[in-house]
Amino acid sequence: VATVAFPGTLLSTPSHYAVFLHGDTPLTAKLLKATLVDPVSAAVIETKPRPWYATALLLSQPLHFGDYGGLPLKILWALLDLVTLVVLWSGLVLWWRKHRHAAAVPANVAHAATTARGGA
Incomplete structure (x- = not known):
């Protein structure tokens, strides 16, 4: 009971x-x-x-x-957590680089267009 x-x-x-x-x-x-x-x-x-x-x-x-499996299962979960963190971090880095590159491209295109027309 x-x-x-x-x-x-x-x-x-x-x-x-x-x-x-x-x-x-x-x-x-x-x-x-x-x-x-x-x-x-x-x-x-x-x-x-x-x-x-x-x-x-x-x-x-x-x-x-963590009641099943003892220490080996806890180590396995810790490794899976680390893999998840690495995937998350790499995704954030790729997203940040893409946005930084996308913001830089229009500025370069606008600068090239003004120089082609004879501007400063």
Whole structure:
């Protein structure tokens, strides 16, 4: 049992307990299962399957916080972060050079046009 929500709270109904269970394996320990329990007879009223997106979210949470894989996975994420930063930086440098070059070309063209007409 992970959590028990009493009747009338946000996680339960006004007349039932909501019991949240988790598994005993490393994979199922992250997956919560909600069950409604009758407070008088302690009978399980309803257990619905979790939506696929909730399962994906619960399984990805340890990846986000670095709980799976230990140090090797953290090193891999750090390397992937560095690759992302290099791609971002190179894109910014190319964009900056393009805009600097584009701003310089019209000035050179205007100067060439005035000198061709005999201007200063």
